[in-house]
Amino acid sequence: MFYIVGVGLGDVKDITVRGLEIVRGAKRVYLESYTSILPENKIQLEQFYERSLIEADRNLVEQGADEILNNADTEDVVLLVVGDPFGATTHTDILLRAQDLKIETKVIHNASIINAIGCCGLQLYHFGETVSIPFWTDNWKPSSFINKINQNKAIGLHTLCLLDIQVKEPTWESLTKKTKVYQPPRFMEVNQACSQLLQIIDNNEFDGKNYVSRETFCVGAARIGWPDQKIVAGTLAEMVNVDLGPPLHSMVIVGTLHPLEEQFIKQFTIESK
Known part of the structure; x- marks a missing residue:
């Protein structure tokens, strides 16, 4: 059996009891290490799980899936994922590969930023399509995601923005060489996204009518589910000057506020700090 087990967001103990039992009974356990991070390190996870973990970077999960799935038709193999297994398309892909190989699969769910973002007071059923905001480079500055934000705002919906994470990314110079040299890990912050x-x-830079301006209200969320989580709300122009501290960060472009949402979110506004 091939299992993908969500481990939650902020604590080594956030894994479910069912997930922990599967991990402790598996032949091999991989820890996916590039779509998110936890406050604990690998050693702390191993101590609590009472299992050794094999770190799985982007290359192994996306290009070396056959290695992970090896013998999973006759023994239990686990891929641990921060948050929920379906928080990234990569995990859907490896499940499909397993199914193509006639390997039984099972998913153990957990909390992810997709639902935990409700802690800022915005109601989950008032969210539209989620967008990802990538790091810009000197030669690549995509902006098409703002059209999805506009589409959501046009009908009063909030937009969850997932901010770029770059872990074990090769340098441009090393791409043409046999030996890879990797850039330092980077995690986009809310003020960079703003x-x-x-x-x-x-x-x-948008198609059609624009509903987003410098005065658009947004919410910055940092380290959600961690002991030191932080939430701040303000306009885009205000939030560009806000430092929310270490990663991970995400943000919400706010649509039309329900009175209860408006009441709850006041505690996080810059004026109330």
Whole structure:
């Protein structure tokens, strides 16, 4: 059996009892290490799980899936995922590969940023399509995601923005060489995302009517589910100057607020700090 087990967001103990039993009984256990991070390190996880973990980077999960799935038709193999297994398309892909190989699969769910973002007071059924905001480079500055934000705002819906994570990314220079050299890990912060959005707005880079402006209300969320989680709300122009501390960060572009949402979110506004 091939299992994908969600381990939650903020504590080594967030894994479910069912998930922990599967981990302790498996032949091999992989820890996916590039779509998110936990406050604990691998050693702490191993101590609590009472199992050794094999770290699985992007290359292993996406290009070396056959290695992970090897013998999973006759023994239990586990892939641990921060948050929920379906929080990233990568995990859907490896499940499909397992099914193509006639390997039985099972998913053990857990909390993810998709539902935990409700802690800021915005009601989950008022969210539209989620978008990802990537790091810009000197030669690549995509802006098309703002069209999805506009579509959501046009009908009053909030937009969860997942901010870029780059872990074990090869340098441009090393791509042509046999030996890979990797860039230092990078995690986009809310103020960086706001800065890029403001540049898109100022340059009028959107299709059709624009509903996003410098005064658009948004919520910055950092380390959700961790002991030191932090939430701050303000306009895009205000949030570009807010430091929410270490990763991981996400943000919400707010749509039309329900009175209960408005009442709850006041505690996080910059004016109330």
